[in-house]
Amino acid sequence: MPNICLTFSTSHPAEKIHQALTRLEGLKAWWTHDVHGHSGEGQILTFTFSNNGSFDMQVIRNNGNQVCWKCIRGPEDWLGTHIEFNIQETPAHNQLMFRHTGWAEENPFFHHCSTKWATFLLSLRDYVETGQGRPFPNDVKIEAIGM
Template identity: 40%
Template sequence: MKSICHRLSIKASPETVYDALSLEEGLSGWWTPETKAKPETGSIARFAFGPDYFKEMKITQLAPASRVEWLCVKGYEDWIGTTITFELQPGDKGTVLFFRHDGWKDYTPGYASCSYDWALFLRSLRLLCETGKGLPFPYFH
């Protein structure tokens, strides 16, 4: 199985980054405004990207200020069954985020596009945490 990995530093506390990754308001501010999510393990979060496409993630792990993990249950076929993990560690100037999107069957054009898009969305997450304003869909490019 293949993985997409990113690491970035965010000038905000792990608690601030965790809230942006676990609360509906935070997720709406950096990924897509059309987010329905509850910070509860076992719940299903829905992320819509326009009228014709959405993803659903099962929240599999929530560890305050340290880890958020999702299992994709609906979306593009090559996403279903993949896991997305955000691991947070305190850093010298805030938080170090280790991001993984695991379970890709192969290196495909979709894999490459997704890796690029995740980098843009993680930049949006950093902007939200550092300035209070992210660049969620459709403004992330």
């Protein structure tokens, strides 16, 4: 099964990264403005991207250095996949290791999502470092149709 794996590092505190992944105002600041739900383990978060659809993520893990979601509603290719954020702390910097695992195949949508995740992870890094991300609908567009 193919996986999307990305990373970035920052000198900003790991707690700030964790808050951006677990608080609604943080998620709205880097991924999409339309987020609802709760980020506790076993809870559901809903991420909506206007006419492009929405995703329900069940929170599988939420501790100081790990956040993991399972897609339970959304595009067929995403159903059952896991989105993992692992924060690795070092004295010099903090590293975010991202994985979107469980894809059935590498198809055009997989490639699209891989690039979009890269843009959103840079949005997350910018939000952590400057307080300003680029969430949908103000995200970096990669497709001619505007997504």
